[in-house]
Amino acid sequence: MVQKQIALLPGDGIGPEVLDAGVAVLRALSEIDFEYLEMPCGAGEYLKNGNPLPEETIEICRQADAILLGAMGMPNVRWADGREMAPQIDIREIFGLYAGVRPTRLYNASHSPLKAPKIDYVLIRESTEGLFSTRLRGRESTEFVKDEMLVTRAGSERLFRFSFELAMKQRKKLTLIDKANVLPSMAFFREVFDEIAKEYPQVETERVYVDAMALYLVQRPHTFDVMVTENMFGDILSDLAAATVGGMGMAPSADIGDAQAVFQPAHGSAPDIAGQGKANPVATILSVAMMLEWFGEPECVEAAGKVRKAVETVLADAANATGDLGGKLSTSEMTGLIVGAL
Numbered sequence: 001m002v003q004k005q006i007a008l009l010p011g012d013g014i015g016p017e018v019l020d021a022g023v024a025v026l027r028a029l030s031e032i033d034f035e036y037l038e039m040p041c042g043a044g045e046y047l048k049n050g051n052p053l054p055e056e057t058i059e060i061c062r063q064a065d066a067i068l069l070g071a072m073g074m075p076n077v078r079w080a081d082g083r084e085m086a087p088q089i090d091i092r093e094i095f096g097l098y099a100g101v102r103p104t105r106l107y108n109a110s111h112s113p114l115k116a117p118k119i120d121y122v123l124i125r126e127s128t129e130g131l132f133s134t135r136l137r138g139r140e141s142t143e144f145v146k147d148e149m150l151v152t153r154a155g156s157e158r159l160f161r162f163s164f165e166l167a168m169k170q171r172k173k174l175t176l177i178d179k180a181n182v183l184p185s186m187a188f189f190r191e192v193f194d195e196i197a198k199e200y201p202q203v204e205t206e207r208v209y210v211d212a213m214a215l216y217l218v219q220r221p222h223t224f225d226v227m228v229t230e231n232m233f234g235d236i237l238s239d240l241a242a243a244t245v246g247g248m249g250m251a252p253s254a255d256i257g258d259a260q261a262v263f264q265p266a267h268g269s270a271p272d273i274a275g276q277g278k279a280n281p282v283a284t285i286l287s288v289a290m291m292l293e294w295f296g297e298p299e300c301v302e303a304a305g306k307v308r309k310a311v312e313t314v315l316a317d318a319a320n321a322t323g324d325l326g327g328k329l330s331t332s333e334m335t336g337l338i339v340g341a342l
């Protein structure tokens with residue numbers, strides 16, 4: 001039997017609630033033997049012990065087959081310069097998880113504010129450089145603060161190869177999102193993209209400016225397959241994308257590197273609904289499916305398909321909805337329906 005060790009990082013706010021849902025789904029998959037290593041991490045951990053990402057947690061994450069994360073951050077727990085604790089971003093940088101994979105799929109037309117017939121694409125967000133690259137530098141002056149957009153050749157090449165490989169498995173179309181008309185860093189990003197595109201002549205490519213992309217994701221989301229972009233642009237567009245399919249509770253994600261990967265819902269800790277049983281667990285459950293697929297063994301890939309199918313079956317009925325989708329189901333009721341459909 002396939003055995004997998006999963007590092008569990010519940011974190012803050014609704015993190016533990018949605019992670020429970022993900023684990024409930026894994027426990028129902030009797031064909032794989034999972035071992036869970038639950039580790040402290042997040043703003044709550046900082047309040048207890050002074051460090052939002054303890055060394056021991058990093059070590060367990062390094063050893064585990066995959067990391068499953070809930071959500072991190074509390075609005076009132078901040079560093080001296082006003083930033084929130086973000087150990088989930090530190091983890092991406094520590095393990096070189098450069099590809100932030102964010103699938104966006106509409107499961108039921110009633111979830112979308114758009115009149116889109118079909119929404120099914122994957123946005124890949126570069127996750128180790130870009131406009132986040134100097135986030136830890138601190139302030140150098142009381143008169144100005146400068147954040148830099150770092151684009152390296154090596155970082156972009158690995159990102160684009162990853163994106164083309166994914167596009168090859170999908171509908172063979174890859175869209176680059178940049179701001180090459182204004183920023184030199186983005187013109188370079190596009191240059192490297194054009195070079196790597198020559199290695200994949202089977203994949204149709206297009207290049208769209210980020211501002212236009214915000215428009216197109218609302219006007220014609222059905223025309224996209226795989227998209228790739230810089231860190232900050234991806235951060236913003238992936239929330240916009242989530243809004244078109246029901247909100248953050250419907251947005252799974254994976255942060256993938258060459259050796260490790262973290263799977264987590266794309267949402268934050270949602271303090272406004274924490275502890276009330278209102279969180280939509282679907283984003284986490286779909287992130288669990290991404291983890292199973294990433295493992296790659298046939299049993300795991302098959303289990304990933306089973307989980308996606310169960311979500312599809314449950315959500316096909318518009319009445320099966322948590323509050324964010326206009327319904328009344330609690331986190332555990334929605335989880336129960338999905339586990340029941342496996």
Ligand code: ATP
Pocket residue numbers: 014018072073247248249250266267268269270271272273278279280281283324
């Ligand atoms: P971060 O900056 O950490 O990504 P954020 O400030 O963007 O977080 P979220 O915590 O993602 O904010 O919450 C944004 C909105 O989406 C809130 O109104 C929250 O209640 C809602 N939301 C987030 N996740 C869920 C969920 N799983 N189910 C229902 N609503 C959610």
